[in-house]
Amino acid sequence: MHNGDCDADAARRLVDEVGFFAEREVPRYLAGRPEEEYPDELVKRLRLLGVFGADVPVRYGGLGCGEATTARLLYLLARSWQSLASLVGTHLKLCGQMLRHGTDEQRSAWLPVMSCGEAVFARAYHEQGCSDPELLTTHVRDSAGRRTLHGRKDWVTNARHADRILVLARDGRATLGILVDPTADGVRIGPELPRPGVLGVSLASVTFDGCAFDPERDVLGGPGHDLTDSLRAGDLRSYTTRAVACAEAVCDQAARFAARTIGRRPPDAQGAIRLRVGEVRARTAAMRAIWTDLLGPAPTIGPDEAKVVCTALLQEIVQACVLLCGGAGYADPHDSLGRHYRDALALPIVGASNDTLLSRIGSAALASEEAR
Ligand SMILES: Cc1cc2nc3c(=O)[nH]c(=O)nc-3n(C[C@H](O)[C@H](O)[C@H](O)COP(=O)(O)OP(=O)(O)OC[C@H]3O[C@@H](n4cnc5c(N)ncnc54)[C@H](O)[C@@H]3O)c2cc1C
Structure with missing residues (x-):
């Protein structure tokens, strides 16, 4: 749904606003409520921000952001709370389906109300x-x-x-x-x-x-x-975006904890901690490189491969980050590491199970060898 309706300044402003919302407002909201409660207040804010119509052309009431900006918005939401990214990501995919497949009447009836979040799909x-x-x-x-x-x-x-x-x-x-x-x-x-x-x-x-x-x-x-x-030809790229966001969020949190506490550890522990931080940083950087390639003009990796690799790497990264933070990783007063840990488990399953994707990738590889 790349349409270029939205100019670069408007896109930057939107990313800044959603970044502020995700970094400040969402954690404040989560600190005061049970996580199981439907986040009505946050959904209202997302409507005001225009996120529900991010990728919909302006003529249908959307913001007309291109794919890169929309992926960035999803990244910011997922970095903060996967639940919001799953709600918005699903809705945006359905805006795309409506734009691609809807009749003229359906697009005119639905896209304006989908864009402003009055009708969430x-x-x-x-x-x-x-x-x-x-x-x-x-x-x-x-x-x-x-x-x-x-x-x-x-x-x-x-x-x-x-x-x-x-x-x-x-x-x-x-x-x-x-x-x-x-x-x-x-x-x-x-x-x-x-x-x-x-x-x-x-x-x-x-x-x-x-x-x-x-x-x-x-x-x-x-x-x-x-x-x-x-x-x-279902598109799984949003799950890679969400995996990268989660990996970077937990990695930053673990690095902050390690930096704060490393000085009071014995020298051998300091070496081990540096190595562990280095390992999660290197893996996270590899995930970001895959994501950047995937969203670029000429990807060298397919959406299925990217989803499998990034959501699988995420499991190892989250485990390592929780371990790095010890008790504060598992039982954190702000619970954000614990929440990411629990949310990350869904990503190898949603969209299509990683095993199913691997067997599809393997079958295609064997078929192409046989055809040689
Ligand atoms: C949090 C969450 C949100 C979801 N939201 C939605 C939603 O909004 N809309 C929607 O339609 N669906 C949704 N789903 C469903 C999701 O798409 C499916 O759970 C996912 O595609 C996996 O399918 P399944 O659970 O039927 O697993 P199964 O297909 O039963 O597979 C289970 C396991 O069997 C093995 N397996 C099965 N087939 C193969 C194969 N061909 N090759 C190799 N191994 C195989 C794998 O190990 C696989 O992980 C959601 C699921 C979750 C967990």
Whole structure:
């Protein structure tokens, strides 16, 4: 959705404002509340900042930032709190889907309200053990002259607070994206799913039991518009952005702690600590290099490879940083290391499991060897 509507000064101002919000306002908010609570106040601030329409062209009410600025905004949010990055990242992806696939009427109806955050979108794509659009079991039926939706999605981020959910469902040989009002008849949001991290923004299953929809109005791209091929090329770059943000946040925190405490350690401990700090810094720098390459004009690494490498490296970095801080890493009064530690666990899974991606990368490598 690169469009160049937003000039360089406006983009810089936005990055500064979101940086201030992420660095100051979010930690202050989190210090006073249980992490499980929906961050209504922060979502209102994100609306005012224009983040929900960051990458949407100005003619549709967005800010028209290019991809690089939008990735930077997501980075800042993830550095502070992964939950906000997951809510905003999902919504921005859906703005992109609306822009790419929506009919003129759908774009005019939805993009302005999506951009100002009046309508926040969630997505219900995945079913347990099934990421291939052709194998989804959620489907469309015709009953009594109406088109209805049937099936279940196991994990939907922001299900409880989204204004619309884009649901993937099979209709014959096509995969449709259907815009569903979560409060409509025939939609049931399950209880909040227990989990170690990415709290605050809800995560729940959603069941569709005869939910009626209007094919002209509610099917993304109009009746019969098939998303199968575009879904196969799903973009995982936002997870790399979030992994880099998390790695840099914990690395800075651990380095600050080490610098503050190293002077009172015996010489052999000081050497070991320097080595450990050096190790996490070098790994974090490698992640940033991958991220920069990925978002550059001619990437040399694919989004799947980048996601696998960065989210896997992140696990080692977070563990090392918690260890470096000792008790203060695990039981930190501000809990930010502990929160990053818990949130980081989700990143090798979300979007597509790293193992699934590795097996896809491996199959492609073997196929290309066989074709030689
Ligand atoms: C915090 C969180 C938020 C989420 N939010 C959303 C959302 O908003 N919308 C949405 O649609 N989905 C969402 N999901 C679902 C997410 O996309 C899936 O969990 C993810 O794609 C993994 O699928 P799965 O859980 O079905 O794992 P499975 O496919 O069951 O895989 C489990 C494990 O089996 C092995 N495996 C399976 N297949 C293969 C293979 N082909 N090759 C090698 N190994 C394999 C791997 O070890 C893999 O990790 C969310 C999940 C989480 C955890």
